[in-house]
Each structure stands twice: as structure tokens, then as C-alpha cells.
Amino acid sequence: MHELALLVATRKGAWIYRSDVGRRRWQTDGPQFLGHIIRHLVLDPRDSRTLLAAAKTGHLGPTIFRSTDLGKSWSEASRPPAFPKARAGEVGRAVDHSFWLTPGHATEPGVWYAGTSPQALFRSEDGGVTWEGVAGFNDNPDYRDRLGGTQDGTPDGPKLHSLLVDPRDAAHLYLGMSGGGVHESRDAGQTWMPLIEGLEVVDGFDASQWAFHDPHCLVLCPSNPDRLYQQNHCGIYRIDRPSNQWRRVGRAMPAEVGDIGFPIITHPRDDRTAWVFPMDGTDVWPRTSPGGKPAAYITRDGGESWTRQDAGLPQNGAWWTVYRQAMANDVCDPVGIYFGTASGSLWMSADEGEQWSMIAQHLPPVYAVETAVLA
Amino acid sequence: MNVSIPSALQSYTGTSQVEASGMNLADLFATLDARYPGIRFRMIDEQDRFRRNMRCFVNGEQVFELGRPLSDWDEVIILQALSGG
Numbered sequence: 215m216h217e218l219a220l221l222v223a224t225r226k227g228a229w230i231y232r233s234d235v236g237r238r239r240w241q242t243d244g245p246q247f248l249g250h251i252i253r254h255l256v257l258d259p260r261d262s263r264t265l266l267a268a269a270k271t272g273h274l275g276p277t278i279f280r281s282t283d284l285g286k287s288w289s290e291a292s293r294p295p296a297f298p299k300a301r302a303g304e305v306g307r308a309v310d311h312s313f314w315l316t317p318g319h320a321t322e323p324g325v326w327y328a329g330t331s332p333q334a335l336f337r338s339e340d341g342g343v344t345w346e347g348v349a350g351f352n353d354n355p356d357y358r359d360r361l362g363g364t365q366d367g368t369p370d371g372p373k374l375h376s377l378l379v380d381p382r383d384a385a386h387l388y389l390g391m392s393g394g395g396v397h398e399s400r401d402a403g404q405t406w407m408p409l410i411e412g413l414e415v416v417d418g419f420d421a422s423q424w425a426f427h428d429p430h431c432l433v434l435c436p437s438n439p440d441r442l443y444q445q446n447h448c449g450i451y452r453i454d455r456p457s458n459q460w461r462r463v464g465r466a467m468p469a470e471v472g473d474i475g476f477p478i479i480t481h482p483r484d485d486r487t488a489w490v491f492p493m494d495g496t497d498v499w500p501r502t503s504p505g506g507k508p509a510a511y512i513t514r515d516g517g518e519s520w521t522r523q524d525a526g527l528p529q530n531g532a533w534w535t536v537y538r539q540a541m542a543n544d545v546c547d548p549v550g551i552y553f554g555t556a557s558g559s560l561w562m563s564a565d566e567g568e569q570w571s572m573i574a575q576h577l578p579p580v581y582a583v584e585t586a587v588l589a
Numbered sequence: 590m591n592v593s594i595p596s597a598l599q600s601y602t603g604t605s606q607v608e609a610s611g612m613n614l615a616d617l618f619a620t621l622d623a624r625y626p627g628i629r630f631r632m633i634d635e636q637d638r639f640r641r642n643m644r645c646f647v648n649g650e651q652v653f654e655l656g657r658p659l660s661d662w663d664e665v666i667i668l669q670a671l672s673g674g
Binding site (some may be wrong): 271272273274275277290291292294296297298299300306307308309 | 595597598603611626627630631632633635637638640642643669670
């Protein structure tokens with residue numbers, strides 16, 4: 215491994231931070247796309263050169279920008295994710311923004327997936343130049359009828375997120391929807407099944423209905439693809455396939471902190487280890503660090519217990535929000551952990567969360583942080 | 590005809606004014622998209638609706654329908670409406 219990059223997507227552009235594997239000094243490249251709303255910036259691990267950025271602006275429609283030289287130059291997708299033109303009498307859907315980008319399986323170079331708002335799934339087979347809707351999802355009448363409208367999603371639109379590809383099987387996919395639950399496909403997206411057993415929903419709603427579920431973020435353990443963790447609107451969960459039953463491991467979190475949050479990440483080599491960044495989910499849902507005291511929490515036993523990690527972070531008066539895509543890990547040993555806040559600061563730990571330090575502050579609201587190994 | 594391009598779209602055109610023709614707005618936007626690939630979808634969604642913060646005026650009159658006929662001496666102004674920070 216030669217060099218690491220942090221790919222930081224914000225409400226007003228993108229920044230790329232580079233460091234050697236020592237992770238002590240970071241060189242800044244940015245802003246790129248200043249003024250554009252960048253939801254996700256992702257490097258293709260299959261070639262370590264192709265970057266895709268999900269973009270729009272306050273005025274302009276959504277698009278995908280792509281670079282094949284690590285961001286030195288960019289071109290626009292010739293056919294960004296978009297629904298088909300509706301037939302006469304039908305209500306036409308329009309993509310408001312692309313929210314999530316996932317490179318396809320290692321055996322499928324050039325394949326990417328995109329999740330959009332409103333919730334829909336798109337696939338590219340040419341490295342992000344052209345995109346087609348995944349009909350098995352987007353045109354499934356059951357999904358179309360039950361997904362609800364914009365009022366049923368997050369404040370800036372309902373989202374399809376957490377697109378996961380099983381590293382053992384290119385046709386085995388997972389996704390999450392806010393709202394709309396967790397779903398699984400074993401045939402490359404032609405058919406889907408809900409995966410919601412054991413997940414709780416807001417009091418008064420029927421947990422057997424997938425439309426009432428709100429997973430915030432899903433991760434699949436690279437060292438054990440049968441294990442997934444989930445940060446949900448209603449707690450932290452783990453599942454061990456082939457079981458279809460999620461278990462609320464967040465019950466072991468301190469009661470005064472709770473187990474509500476947006477992001478969750480997992481260790482690249484240890485399926486027992488995961489991190490969350492809790493937020494206040496009480497009352498009117500401030501979604502800020504509980505008590506104004508931000509911290510990550512780590513489990514090293516699959517969620518049976520959780521340990522607070524706040525050394526180096528403000529000890530009070532920090533009312534942070536960390537969005538679902540804004541926490542990431544690298545693959546170094548020890549693992550580096552990174553997160554960005556809605557108030558525009560970027561933090562890291564080079565020792566798996568034991569000690570935190572700030573990389574940058576005064577950025578626009580950070581929407582997503584990804585790590586990448588550069589060639 | 591003359592078409593005024595807002596600053597947010599000048600990364601496509603390189604200029605604030607372009608000359609283009611079309612029998613109607615749909616035709617004009619198709620011409621612009623052929624010349625400046627991608628520009629149409631930033632203004633008009635896949636259901637042929639102007640995006641929420643985009644406005645189009647023909648000879649000073651706001652237009653909502655892409656079928657609006659055009660002639661060579663019309664003036665088209667594309668604007669980005671004010672929106673939040």
C-alpha cells in the first residue's frame with residue numbers, strides 16, 4: 215500500500231485528502247465542484263483510479279461526474295440515473311438526486327450501482343458513463359405502491375442506500391431504504407425479498423410491513439460476508455446469515471446514550487468489531503451528540519458490549535450530527551477511523567478510535583466520507 | 590435565436606449567450622443538448638418538466654410547456670430561480 219485518500223463529499227463540493235500510511239499529515243486537494251451538492255464520492259477499488267461523484271446543485275438536476283485520473287479531470291455521465299418517460303396517464307417519477315454509489319463485484323469491472331431519491335436502483339456497466347434502472351426493483355408494482363411519497367422519507371427526500379454486493383457472489387445484493395426497510399436479491403436485482411425480521415419500528419406501527427422500517431445504514435463484514443450490522447432508526451442490529459433474524463445488539467449500549475444514530479462501520483478483518491456514532495433520538499429527535507458530548511462506540515464482541523471512545527474529542531458543548539455516509543474506516547493495521555460532521559469538521563483516529571484528532575474544520579456540512587487506497 | 594444561459598450552466602456553454610434554433614422549446618433544448626451534452630437534463634427532468642428552480646422566458650413571458658412554438662427572432666432566457674443557501 216502506497217497512499218491513502220479520504221474522499222469527502224459535502225453540501226458545497228468535494229475534497230480529497232491524501233496521506234501516506236502513517237496517516238500523520240494530510241494534503242488537501244479541493245474544493246472540487248465548489249457549490250455543487252456532492253452526496254457521495256467513491257473510488258473504484260478494482261482499478262484504484264476511477265472516481266465517481268454523485269452531484270447536483272440547488273438549481274440544476276442530478277448527474278454523475280466521473281474521473282479516470284484520480285480527480286485531475288472530470289467528465290459527465292452521458293446518461294445519468296433517470297426514470298423512463300411515463301406513458302400517458304401514468305404519474306411520472308423523476309430522480310431528485312443520486313445518493314449512494316457502490317462499485318460492483320470484483321468479477322464485473324465497470325459495473326456500478328446507484329441508489330437515488332426517491333428510492334430507486336440504477337446500474338451502470340460502463341464505469342458510470344450510462345445508467346439504466348434495475349427494473350426488478352424500480353418497476354416492481356409492490357414496491358412502487360408501498361414506498362409512499364416524499365413525506366415518508368428523510369427531510370431531504372426518501373433514499374435508497376447501503377447497496378452491498380456479496381464478495382462471494384456478484385448476484386447477491388442487499389440494500390436499505392429510508393424509509394422502506396432492508397431487502398435482499400440473489401439474482402442480481404431481478405427479484406427482491408424483505409429482510410426485516412427482528413427489526414423494531416416506531417411505536418404504533420406494524421413491524422411486519424417493510425414500508426414502516428427505517429434502516430439508516432447497513433454494513434457487511436469483509437472478513438465474514440454472512441455477518442451484517444445495521445444502524446436503524448430503532449436501534450443497532452446484527453444478523454448472521456443464513457438466519458433471517460436481526461438481533462438488537464444495541465440493547466447493550468449505555469441507557470443514557472441509547473442506540474440511535476446514522477452511521478455504522480465494521481473492521482476489515484474482524485467481524486466482531488464495529489463502530490457507531492450515537493445521536494440523540496429522544497423527544498423531537500435532535501440528532502445531535504447526546505448531551506453535546508460526541509463519541510464513537512466500539513464493540514469487539516459482535517455487539518455484546520460497547521465501549522465509549524472520546525479521547526481527543528470535545529468533552530462537552532459539541533452538538534454534532536454525523537450523517538450515515540460520513541463515517542469510514544481504512545484497511546491499515548491498526549485500522550484508521552474517520553468521520554465528518556454536519557458542522558464541517560473532519561476527524562480521524564489512527565488507532566481504531568482510541569485517540570482522535572482533527573484533520574480539517576470549517577468545511578461545509580459533510581455528507582459522506584470514504585477511504586481509498588491509491589495505486 | 591439568442592438564448593441567455595445562466596451562470597450555473599455556463600460550464601457547458603462557456604458563454605452567457607448562444608445562438609441556436611428550434612421549431613419549439615423541445616426542439617431548441619434538443620439542439621442545445623446535442624451541442625452541449627448533458628445540459629438539458631440539468632434543466633428539465635425525465636418527465637419533460639422544468640426543474641423546480643429553473644425558469645424559462647420567451648420574449649419576456651414565462652413558459653412552462655416545451656411545446657411552445659419558436660421563431661428565429663424570439664429571445665429565450667433561461668434563469669435559475671432564487672433558492673436557499
